[in-house]
Amino acid sequence: MKVAVSGFKGRMGHEVVKTILKEEGLELIAVLDHKPKEKNICEIAEFSTVDVPVYSDLATMLEESKPDCVVDFTTPKVGYNNTKTIIEHGVRAVVGTTGFQAEQIAELRKMAETKKIGAVIAPNFAVGAVLMMQFAQKAAKYFPNVEIIELHHDNKLDAPSGTAVKTAEMMAEVRDYVKQGAEEEVELIEGARGGEFEGMRIHSVRLPGLVAHQEVIFGAEGQGLTLRHDSYDRVSFMSGVALAVRKTKELETLIYGLENILD
Structure with missing residues (x-):
């Protein structure tokens, strides 16, 4: 399966490149950066033995390299337009960029279904984080008093995190409304x-040294329950990314959330 990576110089994109290079059945054929200094990834010391062209324009990369799937880890500012361009070109997409609005996801899903191609957008590709969200949803049915604390590195551009928003959305589906x-x-x-979502409070922490962490804290009379997930290294997201890339071959729609493709 031929894979291109958009945002390959970012921390997540860099890790995705390393993952695609070692994953059996996946072939890295192109990478994208908005202002590249290189024409080929081999000009970067770490990838000196790899012959893969570097592009600065997404449409050009799609037309010339013809990937089966593009993995996009860029910024909220360009994530939606990138995903739209990828799908418009009839190419599968795996997107870890956060900041999508519900109406944007709905529009992209409609486009994917029209093109009959698979796409996956996930706020978090760490399997442990997905399990935390599922456990939180189960708990919220019985513990409606809940707050979320999400902690990330201080270069993260959006707040709250996509994971926190997704967690709150999942809990809201089963939780009796309570304003904290x-x-x-x-x-x-x-x-x-903090911020408020359906009566729940969400708190965002941004500090150097952190990667991605979240606590979901439930309270009730005489008891409390805390769920926590920690990603200490970005490699924690890579098994989920590889799974999503392969899964797009089986899909003819856009899936939002890694939990929806886990068996």
């Missing part, structure tokens, strides 16, 4: 209680 906090509570510093 006292009815008359006052924030002495604006934003101290």
Whole structure:
């Protein structure tokens, strides 16, 4: 399966390149960066033995390299347009870029179904994180009082994280609505209680040294429950990325969330 990587110089994109190069049945045929200094990835010392062209324009890469699938880890600012361009060219997509709105996902799904091609957008490709979201959804049915704390490196551009939003969405499907906090509570510093989603509070932490971490904290009379997942290294996401790439061959629609392709 021929694979191209968009955003290959980012931390996640770099890890994806290494993964595709070693995964059996997957072949890296092109990479994309918005302002590349190189014409070939072999000009980078780490990939000196790899002959793969570097592109600066997504449409050109799609037309010239003709990949079966593009893995996109870029920024929220360009993620939607990139995914749209990939699908418009009849190419499968695996997207880890976050910040998509519900209506954008719906539009992209309609495009994928029209083209009859598979695509996967996932806020988190770590299997452990997906399990955490599923456990949180199960718990929310019985513990409606809940808050989310997500922690990421300080270069992350969007807040809250896609994982936190997805977790909240999944819990909202089964949870009785409860607005967290006292009815008359006052924030002495604006934003101290975090963002609100369906009555749940979401708190975002950004610090150097972190990768990707999340706690879902439930409270009830006389008891508490805390679910936590930690990604200490970006390699934790790669098995999910490889799974999603292969899964796109079986799909004729866009799937949102890795949990929806796990057996």
